[in-house]
Amino acid sequence: MTLRLRPEEVARAAELLRAGELVAFPTETVYGLGADARNGRAVAAVFEAKGRPHFNPLICHFAEAEAAFAEALPDERARALAARFWPGPLTMVLPRRAECRIDLLAGAGLDTLAVRVPAHPLALALIRAAEVPVAGPSANRSGQVSPTTADHVLDGLGGRIAAVLDGGPCAVGVESTVLDLAAGGAALLRPGGVPVEEIEALIGTVARPIPIAAAERTRSLRSPGMMLSHYAPSLPVRLDAQSVAADEALLAFGPPLQGAGAAWQMSEARDLREAAARLFAGLRWLDAEGQRLGLSRIAVMRVPMEGLGAAINDRLARAAAPR
Structure with missing residues:
Protein backbone atom coordinates (compact mmCIF):
# COMPACT_ATOMS: atom_id res chain seq x y z
CA MET A 1 0.00 0.00 0.00
CA THR A 2 1.30 3.45 -0.91
CA LEU A 3 1.03 6.02 1.88
CA ARG A 4 -0.33 9.50 1.11
CA LEU A 5 1.67 11.81 3.38
CA ARG A 6 0.65 15.35 4.29
CA PRO A 7 3.14 18.24 4.03
CA GLU A 8 3.67 18.18 7.78
CA ARG A 18 17.02 7.15 3.88
CA ALA A 19 15.79 3.58 4.33
CA GLY A 20 16.02 2.97 0.57
CA GLU A 21 12.30 3.30 -0.13
CA LEU A 22 10.73 5.21 -3.03
CA VAL A 23 8.80 8.39 -2.24
CA ALA A 24 7.04 10.54 -4.82
CA PHE A 25 7.25 14.26 -4.12
CA PRO A 26 6.01 17.50 -5.67
CA THR A 27 8.20 19.91 -7.59
CA GLU A 28 7.23 23.07 -9.42
CA THR A 29 7.29 21.07 -12.69
CA VAL A 30 5.77 17.61 -12.12
CA TYR A 31 5.82 15.05 -9.31
CA GLY A 32 9.15 13.23 -9.02
CA LEU A 33 9.74 9.65 -7.97
CA GLY A 34 12.40 10.05 -5.31
CA ALA A 35 15.15 7.66 -4.27
CA ASP A 36 18.45 8.09 -2.44
CA ALA A 37 20.73 8.74 -5.41
CA ARG A 38 23.71 7.18 -3.57
CA ASN A 39 21.89 3.89 -2.97
CA GLY A 40 22.17 1.59 -5.98
CA ARG A 41 19.35 -0.68 -4.85
CA ALA A 42 17.02 2.27 -4.39
CA VAL A 43 17.94 3.64 -7.83
CA ALA A 44 17.34 0.20 -9.37
CA ALA A 45 13.93 0.17 -7.69
CA VAL A 46 13.07 3.41 -9.53
CA PHE A 47 13.77 1.75 -12.88
CA GLU A 48 11.74 -1.28 -11.81
CA ALA A 49 8.76 0.74 -10.56
CA LYS A 50 8.66 2.85 -13.72
CA GLY A 51 9.54 0.10 -16.19
CA ARG A 52 12.12 2.66 -17.36
CA PRO A 53 14.69 1.83 -20.08
CA HIS A 54 18.12 1.32 -18.52
CA PHE A 55 19.83 3.78 -20.87
CA ASN A 56 17.65 6.73 -19.84
CA PRO A 57 19.44 8.62 -17.01
CA LEU A 58 17.78 10.16 -13.97
CA ILE A 59 17.91 13.75 -12.71
CA CYS A 60 19.48 14.18 -9.27
CA HIS A 61 17.88 16.83 -7.06
CA PHE A 62 19.74 18.89 -4.48
CA ALA A 63 18.76 21.51 -1.93
CA GLU A 64 21.39 24.01 -3.08
CA ALA A 65 23.76 24.60 -5.97
CA GLU A 66 26.96 23.86 -4.07
CA ALA A 67 25.65 20.42 -3.09
CA ALA A 68 25.04 19.68 -6.78
CA PHE A 69 28.45 21.02 -7.74
CA ALA A 70 30.10 18.76 -5.16
CA GLU A 71 29.03 15.82 -7.37
CA ALA A 72 29.18 17.39 -10.86
CA LEU A 73 31.82 19.77 -12.17
CA PRO A 74 30.50 23.23 -13.12
CA ASP A 75 32.12 25.80 -15.39
CA GLU A 76 31.48 29.54 -15.29
CA ARG A 77 28.35 29.17 -17.43
CA ALA A 78 26.88 26.55 -15.10
CA ARG A 79 27.48 28.78 -12.09
CA ALA A 80 25.89 31.75 -13.87
CA LEU A 81 22.85 29.67 -14.84
CA ALA A 82 22.53 28.32 -11.29
CA ALA A 83 22.63 31.85 -9.88
CA ARG A 84 19.89 32.93 -12.32
CA PHE A 85 17.58 29.91 -12.52
CA TRP A 86 18.08 27.82 -9.35
CA PRO A 87 15.98 26.97 -7.53
CA GLY A 88 13.89 26.40 -10.64
CA PRO A 89 12.99 24.21 -13.64
CA LEU A 90 16.46 23.95 -15.20
CA THR A 91 18.52 20.74 -15.25
CA MET A 92 22.19 20.90 -16.25
CA VAL A 93 24.13 17.90 -17.55
CA LEU A 94 27.71 18.26 -16.30
CA PRO A 95 30.78 16.03 -16.03
CA ARG A 96 30.77 13.68 -13.03
CA ARG A 97 33.47 14.49 -10.55
CA ALA A 98 35.99 11.70 -9.93
CA GLU A 99 34.88 11.64 -6.29
CA CYS A 100 31.15 11.69 -7.18
CA ARG A 101 29.10 9.68 -4.69
CA ILE A 102 26.03 9.33 -6.91
CA ASP A 103 25.41 5.72 -7.94
CA LEU A 104 26.44 5.10 -11.55
CA LEU A 105 23.03 3.63 -12.38
CA ALA A 106 21.44 7.02 -11.71
CA GLY A 107 23.44 8.40 -14.64
CA ALA A 108 22.88 5.32 -16.80
CA GLY A 109 26.60 4.60 -16.64
CA LEU A 110 27.56 7.85 -18.40
CA ASP A 111 30.41 10.16 -17.46
CA THR A 112 27.90 12.94 -16.86
CA LEU A 113 25.31 13.78 -14.25
CA ALA A 114 21.98 15.60 -14.65
CA VAL A 115 21.49 17.93 -11.68
CA ARG A 116 19.00 20.53 -10.56
CA VAL A 117 17.70 22.43 -7.53
CA PRO A 118 13.87 22.41 -7.55
CA ALA A 119 11.88 25.49 -6.56
CA HIS A 120 9.07 23.74 -4.64
CA PRO A 121 9.40 24.38 -0.89
CA LEU A 122 8.23 20.87 -0.01
CA ALA A 123 10.78 19.28 -2.35
CA LEU A 124 13.55 21.33 -0.77
CA ALA A 125 12.32 20.47 2.72
CA LEU A 126 12.35 16.76 1.84
CA ILE A 127 15.89 16.84 0.41
CA ARG A 128 17.19 18.74 3.44
CA ALA A 129 15.44 16.42 5.89
CA ALA A 130 16.66 13.28 4.10
CA GLU A 131 20.23 14.66 3.91
CA VAL A 132 20.82 12.77 0.64
CA PRO A 133 20.70 13.77 -3.02
CA VAL A 134 17.41 12.56 -4.48
CA ALA A 135 17.20 10.88 -7.89
CA GLY A 136 13.82 11.91 -9.17
CA PRO A 137 12.39 11.10 -12.59
CA SER A 138 8.71 11.84 -13.14
CA ALA A 139 6.52 9.70 -10.88
CA ASN A 140 4.70 7.70 -13.55
CA ARG A 141 5.13 4.45 -15.44
CA SER A 142 7.72 4.96 -18.18
CA GLY A 143 6.26 6.44 -21.36
CA GLN A 144 2.95 7.40 -19.75
CA VAL A 145 1.62 10.86 -19.01
CA SER A 146 3.57 12.74 -16.34
CA PRO A 147 1.82 13.40 -13.01
CA THR A 148 0.96 16.87 -11.76
CA THR A 149 -1.05 15.82 -8.67
CA ALA A 150 -0.69 13.17 -5.97
CA ASP A 151 -3.78 11.44 -7.40
CA HIS A 152 -2.00 11.06 -10.74
CA VAL A 153 0.93 9.41 -8.95
CA LEU A 154 -1.33 6.97 -7.15
CA ASP A 155 -3.16 6.15 -10.39
CA GLY A 156 0.07 4.94 -11.98
CA LEU A 157 2.29 3.83 -9.11
CA VAL A 178 17.65 20.03 -19.77
CA LEU A 179 20.85 21.71 -20.93
CA ASP A 180 24.04 19.77 -21.75
CA LEU A 181 27.19 21.69 -20.81
CA ALA A 182 29.42 18.64 -20.36
CA ALA A 183 31.36 18.76 -23.64
CA GLY A 184 32.29 22.44 -23.59
CA GLY A 185 29.46 23.61 -25.82
CA ALA A 186 25.85 24.16 -24.85
CA ALA A 187 23.11 21.90 -26.22
CA LEU A 188 19.42 21.77 -25.46
CA LEU A 189 18.49 18.16 -24.72
CA ARG A 190 14.90 18.81 -23.67
CA PRO A 191 12.75 21.96 -23.78
CA GLY A 192 11.01 22.65 -20.50
CA GLY A 193 10.09 25.14 -17.82
CA VAL A 194 12.89 27.63 -18.61
CA PRO A 195 12.61 28.88 -22.21
CA VAL A 196 15.83 28.41 -24.17
CA GLU A 197 15.72 32.06 -25.21
CA GLU A 198 16.27 33.08 -21.58
CA ILE A 210 19.67 15.96 -32.33
CA PRO A 211 16.68 14.01 -33.67
CA ILE A 212 15.23 11.86 -30.89
CA ALA A 213 15.09 8.76 -33.09
CA ALA A 214 18.82 9.08 -33.83
CA ALA A 215 19.67 9.38 -30.15
CA GLU A 216 17.49 6.38 -29.33
CA ARG A 217 19.05 4.22 -32.07
CA THR A 218 22.53 4.82 -30.70
CA ARG A 219 21.41 4.39 -27.09
CA SER A 220 23.24 7.64 -26.42
CA LEU A 221 20.55 9.52 -24.54
CA ARG A 222 22.22 11.94 -22.10
CA SER A 223 18.98 13.28 -20.73
CA PRO A 224 15.75 12.08 -19.17
CA GLY A 225 12.62 12.40 -21.28
CA MET A 226 14.27 11.71 -24.66
CA MET A 227 12.53 8.46 -25.53
CA LEU A 228 10.77 8.65 -28.90
CA SER A 229 7.37 7.44 -27.68
CA GLN A 242 -8.05 22.33 -37.51
CA SER A 243 -11.33 20.41 -37.26
CA VAL A 244 -12.55 17.64 -35.00
CA ALA A 245 -14.89 14.67 -35.45
CA ALA A 246 -17.57 13.42 -33.11
CA ASP A 247 -15.52 10.28 -32.36
CA GLU A 248 -12.50 12.33 -31.25
CA ALA A 249 -11.57 13.91 -27.92
CA LEU A 250 -10.21 17.45 -28.18
CA LEU A 251 -7.25 19.01 -26.38
CA ALA A 252 -8.06 22.66 -26.95
CA PHE A 253 -5.86 25.76 -26.96
CA GLY A 254 -7.81 28.96 -27.47
CA PRO A 255 -11.45 28.99 -28.64
CA PRO A 256 -12.26 25.28 -28.98
CA LEU A 257 -13.14 23.54 -32.22
CA GLN A 258 -16.75 22.40 -32.27
CA GLY A 259 -18.05 18.84 -32.58
CA ALA A 260 -15.73 16.78 -30.34
CA GLY A 261 -17.01 13.87 -28.29
CA ALA A 262 -15.17 15.27 -25.25
CA ALA A 263 -12.96 18.31 -24.70
CA TRP A 264 -10.33 19.64 -22.30
CA GLN A 265 -9.24 23.27 -22.42
CA MET A 266 -5.54 23.97 -21.85
CA SER A 267 -6.04 27.73 -22.00
CA GLU A 268 -8.91 29.54 -23.67
CA ALA A 269 -6.90 32.76 -23.31
CA ARG A 270 -3.96 31.07 -25.14
CA ASP A 271 -1.74 31.60 -22.10
CA LEU A 272 1.24 29.24 -22.52
CA ARG A 273 1.97 29.09 -18.78
CA GLU A 274 -1.61 28.04 -18.06
CA ALA A 275 -1.49 25.55 -20.95
CA ALA A 276 1.71 23.97 -19.67
CA ALA A 277 0.25 23.57 -16.18
CA ARG A 278 -2.89 21.89 -17.59
CA LEU A 279 -1.31 19.78 -20.35
CA PHE A 280 -0.70 16.46 -18.61
CA ALA A 281 -3.90 16.60 -16.58
CA GLY A 282 -5.77 17.17 -19.86
CA LEU A 283 -4.14 14.25 -21.64
CA ARG A 284 -4.95 11.99 -18.69
CA TRP A 285 -8.58 13.11 -18.49
CA LEU A 286 -9.17 12.88 -22.24
CA ASP A 287 -7.58 9.44 -22.38
CA ALA A 288 -9.81 8.11 -19.60
CA LEU A 308 6.89 27.30 -23.07
CA GLY A 309 5.15 26.34 -26.32
CA ALA A 310 8.35 24.54 -27.35
CA ALA A 311 8.14 22.31 -24.27
CA ALA A 319 2.67 11.48 -27.14
CA ALA A 320 1.83 11.20 -30.85
CA ALA A 321 4.92 9.15 -31.83
CA PRO A 322 4.39 5.62 -33.24
CA ARG A 323 4.56 2.96 -30.54
Whole structure:
Protein backbone atom coordinates (compact mmCIF):
# COMPACT_ATOMS: atom_id res chain seq x y z
CA MET A 1 0.00 0.00 0.00
CA THR A 2 1.30 3.45 -0.91
CA LEU A 3 1.03 6.02 1.88
CA ARG A 4 -0.33 9.50 1.11
CA LEU A 5 1.67 11.81 3.38
CA ARG A 6 0.65 15.35 4.29
CA PRO A 7 3.14 18.24 4.03
CA GLU A 8 3.67 18.18 7.78
CA GLU A 9 4.80 14.54 7.47
CA VAL A 10 7.91 15.44 5.48
CA ALA A 11 10.13 13.91 8.19
CA ARG A 12 8.41 10.55 7.65
CA ALA A 13 9.00 10.82 3.90
CA ALA A 14 12.68 11.59 4.58
CA GLU A 15 12.98 8.52 6.83
CA LEU A 16 11.61 6.33 4.05
CA LEU A 17 14.09 7.76 1.54
CA ARG A 18 17.02 7.15 3.88
CA ALA A 19 15.79 3.58 4.33
CA GLY A 20 16.02 2.97 0.57
CA GLU A 21 12.30 3.30 -0.13
CA LEU A 22 10.73 5.21 -3.03
CA VAL A 23 8.80 8.39 -2.24
CA ALA A 24 7.04 10.54 -4.82
CA PHE A 25 7.25 14.26 -4.12
CA PRO A 26 6.01 17.50 -5.67
CA THR A 27 8.20 19.91 -7.59
CA GLU A 28 7.23 23.07 -9.42
CA THR A 29 7.29 21.07 -12.69
CA VAL A 30 5.77 17.61 -12.12
CA TYR A 31 5.82 15.05 -9.31
CA GLY A 32 9.15 13.23 -9.02
CA LEU A 33 9.74 9.65 -7.97
CA GLY A 34 12.40 10.05 -5.31
CA ALA A 35 15.15 7.66 -4.27
CA ASP A 36 18.45 8.09 -2.44
CA ALA A 37 20.73 8.74 -5.41
CA ARG A 38 23.71 7.18 -3.57
CA ASN A 39 21.89 3.89 -2.97
CA GLY A 40 22.17 1.59 -5.98
CA ARG A 41 19.35 -0.68 -4.85
CA ALA A 42 17.02 2.27 -4.39
CA VAL A 43 17.94 3.64 -7.83
CA ALA A 44 17.34 0.20 -9.37
CA ALA A 45 13.93 0.17 -7.69
CA VAL A 46 13.07 3.41 -9.53
CA PHE A 47 13.77 1.75 -12.88
CA GLU A 48 11.74 -1.28 -11.81
CA ALA A 49 8.76 0.74 -10.56
CA LYS A 50 8.66 2.85 -13.72
CA GLY A 51 9.54 0.10 -16.19
CA ARG A 52 12.12 2.66 -17.36
CA PRO A 53 14.69 1.83 -20.08
CA HIS A 54 18.12 1.32 -18.52
CA PHE A 55 19.83 3.78 -20.87
CA ASN A 56 17.65 6.73 -19.84
CA PRO A 57 19.44 8.62 -17.01
CA LEU A 58 17.78 10.16 -13.97
CA ILE A 59 17.91 13.75 -12.71
CA CYS A 60 19.48 14.18 -9.27
CA HIS A 61 17.88 16.83 -7.06
CA PHE A 62 19.74 18.89 -4.48
CA ALA A 63 18.76 21.51 -1.93
CA GLU A 64 21.39 24.01 -3.08
CA ALA A 65 23.76 24.60 -5.97
CA GLU A 66 26.96 23.86 -4.07
CA ALA A 67 25.65 20.42 -3.09
CA ALA A 68 25.04 19.68 -6.78
CA PHE A 69 28.45 21.02 -7.74
CA ALA A 70 30.10 18.76 -5.16
CA GLU A 71 29.03 15.82 -7.37
CA ALA A 72 29.18 17.39 -10.86
CA LEU A 73 31.82 19.77 -12.17
CA PRO A 74 30.50 23.23 -13.12
CA ASP A 75 32.12 25.80 -15.39
CA GLU A 76 31.48 29.54 -15.29
CA ARG A 77 28.35 29.17 -17.43
CA ALA A 78 26.88 26.55 -15.10
CA ARG A 79 27.48 28.78 -12.09
CA ALA A 80 25.89 31.75 -13.87
CA LEU A 81 22.85 29.67 -14.84
CA ALA A 82 22.53 28.32 -11.29
CA ALA A 83 22.63 31.85 -9.88
CA ARG A 84 19.89 32.93 -12.32
CA PHE A 85 17.58 29.91 -12.52
CA TRP A 86 18.08 27.82 -9.35
CA PRO A 87 15.98 26.97 -7.53
CA GLY A 88 13.89 26.40 -10.64
CA PRO A 89 12.99 24.21 -13.64
CA LEU A 90 16.46 23.95 -15.20
CA THR A 91 18.52 20.74 -15.25
CA MET A 92 22.19 20.90 -16.25
CA VAL A 93 24.13 17.90 -17.55
CA LEU A 94 27.71 18.26 -16.30
CA PRO A 95 30.78 16.03 -16.03
CA ARG A 96 30.77 13.68 -13.03
CA ARG A 97 33.47 14.49 -10.55
CA ALA A 98 35.99 11.70 -9.93
CA GLU A 99 34.88 11.64 -6.29
CA CYS A 100 31.15 11.69 -7.18
CA ARG A 101 29.10 9.68 -4.69
CA ILE A 102 26.03 9.33 -6.91
CA ASP A 103 25.41 5.72 -7.94
CA LEU A 104 26.44 5.10 -11.55
CA LEU A 105 23.03 3.63 -12.38
CA ALA A 106 21.44 7.02 -11.71
CA GLY A 107 23.44 8.40 -14.64
CA ALA A 108 22.88 5.32 -16.80
CA GLY A 109 26.60 4.60 -16.64
CA LEU A 110 27.56 7.85 -18.40
CA ASP A 111 30.41 10.16 -17.46
CA THR A 112 27.90 12.94 -16.86
CA LEU A 113 25.31 13.78 -14.25
CA ALA A 114 21.98 15.60 -14.65
CA VAL A 115 21.49 17.93 -11.68
CA ARG A 116 19.00 20.53 -10.56
CA VAL A 117 17.70 22.43 -7.53
CA PRO A 118 13.87 22.41 -7.55
CA ALA A 119 11.88 25.49 -6.56
CA HIS A 120 9.07 23.74 -4.64
CA PRO A 121 9.40 24.38 -0.89
CA LEU A 122 8.23 20.87 -0.01
CA ALA A 123 10.78 19.28 -2.35
CA LEU A 124 13.55 21.33 -0.77
CA ALA A 125 12.32 20.47 2.72
CA LEU A 126 12.35 16.76 1.84
CA ILE A 127 15.89 16.84 0.41
CA ARG A 128 17.19 18.74 3.44
CA ALA A 129 15.44 16.42 5.89
CA ALA A 130 16.66 13.28 4.10
CA GLU A 131 20.23 14.66 3.91
CA VAL A 132 20.82 12.77 0.64
CA PRO A 133 20.70 13.77 -3.02
CA VAL A 134 17.41 12.56 -4.48
CA ALA A 135 17.20 10.88 -7.89
CA GLY A 136 13.82 11.91 -9.17
CA PRO A 137 12.39 11.10 -12.59
CA SER A 138 8.71 11.84 -13.14
CA ALA A 139 6.52 9.70 -10.88
CA ASN A 140 4.70 7.70 -13.55
CA ARG A 141 5.13 4.45 -15.44
CA SER A 142 7.72 4.96 -18.18
CA GLY A 143 6.26 6.44 -21.36
CA GLN A 144 2.95 7.40 -19.75
CA VAL A 145 1.62 10.86 -19.01
CA SER A 146 3.57 12.74 -16.34
CA PRO A 147 1.82 13.40 -13.01
CA THR A 148 0.96 16.87 -11.76
CA THR A 149 -1.05 15.82 -8.67
CA ALA A 150 -0.69 13.17 -5.97
CA ASP A 151 -3.78 11.44 -7.40
CA HIS A 152 -2.00 11.06 -10.74
CA VAL A 153 0.93 9.41 -8.95
CA LEU A 154 -1.33 6.97 -7.15
CA ASP A 155 -3.16 6.15 -10.39
CA GLY A 156 0.07 4.94 -11.98
CA LEU A 157 2.29 3.83 -9.11
CA GLY A 158 -0.08 3.02 -6.25
CA GLY A 159 1.15 -0.16 -4.58
CA ARG A 160 4.55 0.06 -6.31
CA ILE A 161 6.15 2.75 -4.11
CA ALA A 162 6.22 3.45 -0.38
CA ALA A 163 4.62 6.88 -0.30
CA VAL A 164 3.63 10.07 -2.07
CA LEU A 165 4.14 13.40 -0.33
CA ASP A 166 1.05 15.39 -1.30
CA GLY A 167 1.88 19.02 -2.06
CA GLY A 168 -1.12 19.80 -4.26
CA PRO A 169 -1.01 20.55 -8.02
CA CYS A 170 2.27 21.46 -9.71
CA ALA A 171 2.55 25.07 -10.88
CA VAL A 172 4.60 24.74 -14.08
CA GLY A 173 3.17 21.45 -15.36
CA VAL A 174 5.97 20.41 -17.76
CA GLU A 175 9.34 19.01 -16.81
CA SER A 176 12.53 21.00 -16.44
CA THR A 177 14.57 22.25 -19.36
CA VAL A 178 17.65 20.03 -19.77
CA LEU A 179 20.85 21.71 -20.93
CA ASP A 180 24.04 19.77 -21.75
CA LEU A 181 27.19 21.69 -20.81
CA ALA A 182 29.42 18.64 -20.36
CA ALA A 183 31.36 18.76 -23.64
CA GLY A 184 32.29 22.44 -23.59
CA GLY A 185 29.46 23.61 -25.82
CA ALA A 186 25.85 24.16 -24.85
CA ALA A 187 23.11 21.90 -26.22
CA LEU A 188 19.42 21.77 -25.46
CA LEU A 189 18.49 18.16 -24.72
CA ARG A 190 14.90 18.81 -23.67
CA PRO A 191 12.75 21.96 -23.78
CA GLY A 192 11.01 22.65 -20.50
CA GLY A 193 10.09 25.14 -17.82
CA VAL A 194 12.89 27.63 -18.61
CA PRO A 195 12.61 28.88 -22.21
CA VAL A 196 15.83 28.41 -24.17
CA GLU A 197 15.72 32.06 -25.21
CA GLU A 198 16.27 33.08 -21.58
CA ILE A 199 19.26 30.73 -21.33
CA GLU A 200 20.78 32.13 -24.53
CA ALA A 201 20.39 35.67 -23.20
CA LEU A 202 22.74 34.67 -20.38
CA ILE A 203 25.32 32.33 -21.96
CA GLY A 204 24.98 32.74 -25.73
CA THR A 205 23.96 30.33 -28.47
CA VAL A 206 22.53 26.95 -27.47
CA ALA A 207 22.52 24.12 -30.00
CA ARG A 208 19.15 22.47 -30.58
CA PRO A 209 18.58 18.73 -29.99
CA ILE A 210 19.67 15.96 -32.33
CA PRO A 211 16.68 14.01 -33.67
CA ILE A 212 15.23 11.86 -30.89
CA ALA A 213 15.09 8.76 -33.09
CA ALA A 214 18.82 9.08 -33.83
CA ALA A 215 19.67 9.38 -30.15
CA GLU A 216 17.49 6.38 -29.33
CA ARG A 217 19.05 4.22 -32.07
CA THR A 218 22.53 4.82 -30.70
CA ARG A 219 21.41 4.39 -27.09
CA SER A 220 23.24 7.64 -26.42
CA LEU A 221 20.55 9.52 -24.54
CA ARG A 222 22.22 11.94 -22.10
CA SER A 223 18.98 13.28 -20.73
CA PRO A 224 15.75 12.08 -19.17
CA GLY A 225 12.62 12.40 -21.28
CA MET A 226 14.27 11.71 -24.66
CA MET A 227 12.53 8.46 -25.53
CA LEU A 228 10.77 8.65 -28.90
CA SER A 229 7.37 7.44 -27.68
CA HIS A 230 6.94 9.16 -24.35
CA TYR A 231 4.22 10.88 -22.35
CA ALA A 232 1.84 8.62 -24.27
CA PRO A 233 -1.85 8.11 -23.48
CA SER A 234 -3.55 4.91 -24.58
CA LEU A 235 -5.57 6.62 -27.33
CA PRO A 236 -3.71 7.72 -30.49
CA VAL A 237 -2.90 11.43 -30.66
CA ARG A 238 -3.44 13.62 -33.76
CA LEU A 239 -1.58 16.93 -33.80
CA ASP A 240 -2.36 20.35 -35.34
CA ALA A 241 -6.09 19.67 -35.60
CA GLN A 242 -8.05 22.33 -37.51
CA SER A 243 -11.33 20.41 -37.26
CA VAL A 244 -12.55 17.64 -35.00
CA ALA A 245 -14.89 14.67 -35.45
CA ALA A 246 -17.57 13.42 -33.11
CA ASP A 247 -15.52 10.28 -32.36
CA GLU A 248 -12.50 12.33 -31.25
CA ALA A 249 -11.57 13.91 -27.92
CA LEU A 250 -10.21 17.45 -28.18
CA LEU A 251 -7.25 19.01 -26.38
CA ALA A 252 -8.06 22.66 -26.95
CA PHE A 253 -5.86 25.76 -26.96
CA GLY A 254 -7.81 28.96 -27.47
CA PRO A 255 -11.45 28.99 -28.64
CA PRO A 256 -12.26 25.28 -28.98
CA LEU A 257 -13.14 23.54 -32.22
CA GLN A 258 -16.75 22.40 -32.27
CA GLY A 259 -18.05 18.84 -32.58
CA ALA A 260 -15.73 16.78 -30.34
CA GLY A 261 -17.01 13.87 -28.29
CA ALA A 262 -15.17 15.27 -25.25
CA ALA A 263 -12.96 18.31 -24.70
CA TRP A 264 -10.33 19.64 -22.30
CA GLN A 265 -9.24 23.27 -22.42
CA MET A 266 -5.54 23.97 -21.85
CA SER A 267 -6.04 27.73 -22.00
CA GLU A 268 -8.91 29.54 -23.67
CA ALA A 269 -6.90 32.76 -23.31
CA ARG A 270 -3.96 31.07 -25.14
CA ASP A 271 -1.74 31.60 -22.10
CA LEU A 272 1.24 29.24 -22.52
CA ARG A 273 1.97 29.09 -18.78
CA GLU A 274 -1.61 28.04 -18.06
CA ALA A 275 -1.49 25.55 -20.95
CA ALA A 276 1.71 23.97 -19.67
CA ALA A 277 0.25 23.57 -16.18
CA ARG A 278 -2.89 21.89 -17.59
CA LEU A 279 -1.31 19.78 -20.35
CA PHE A 280 -0.70 16.46 -18.61
CA ALA A 281 -3.90 16.60 -16.58
CA GLY A 282 -5.77 17.17 -19.86
CA LEU A 283 -4.14 14.25 -21.64
CA ARG A 284 -4.95 11.99 -18.69
CA TRP A 285 -8.58 13.11 -18.49
CA LEU A 286 -9.17 12.88 -22.24
CA ASP A 287 -7.58 9.44 -22.38
CA ALA A 288 -9.81 8.11 -19.60
CA GLU A 289 -12.97 9.87 -20.79
CA GLY A 290 -12.31 9.02 -24.42
CA GLN A 291 -11.96 5.34 -23.62
CA ARG A 292 -15.09 5.46 -21.47
CA LEU A 293 -17.04 7.00 -24.35
CA GLY A 294 -15.51 4.76 -27.03
CA LEU A 295 -13.77 7.62 -28.87
CA SER A 296 -11.12 6.83 -31.45
CA ARG A 297 -8.32 9.33 -30.71
CA ILE A 298 -7.27 12.63 -29.14
CA ALA A 299 -7.10 15.62 -31.51
CA VAL A 300 -4.81 18.46 -30.40
CA MET A 301 -5.15 22.07 -31.49
CA ARG A 302 -2.00 23.87 -32.61
CA VAL A 303 0.20 25.47 -29.94
CA PRO A 304 2.78 28.10 -31.02
CA MET A 305 6.48 27.16 -30.90
CA GLU A 306 7.60 29.99 -28.64
CA GLY A 307 8.60 30.11 -24.97
CA LEU A 308 6.89 27.30 -23.07
CA GLY A 309 5.15 26.34 -26.32
CA ALA A 310 8.35 24.54 -27.35
CA ALA A 311 8.14 22.31 -24.27
CA ILE A 312 4.42 21.68 -24.77
CA ASN A 313 4.94 20.71 -28.41
CA ASP A 314 7.87 18.49 -27.45
CA ARG A 315 5.63 16.53 -25.08
CA LEU A 316 2.80 16.36 -27.62
CA ALA A 317 5.13 15.09 -30.37
CA ARG A 318 6.27 12.28 -28.08
CA ALA A 319 2.67 11.48 -27.14
CA ALA A 320 1.83 11.20 -30.85
CA ALA A 321 4.92 9.15 -31.83
CA PRO A 322 4.39 5.62 -33.24
CA ARG A 323 4.56 2.96 -30.54
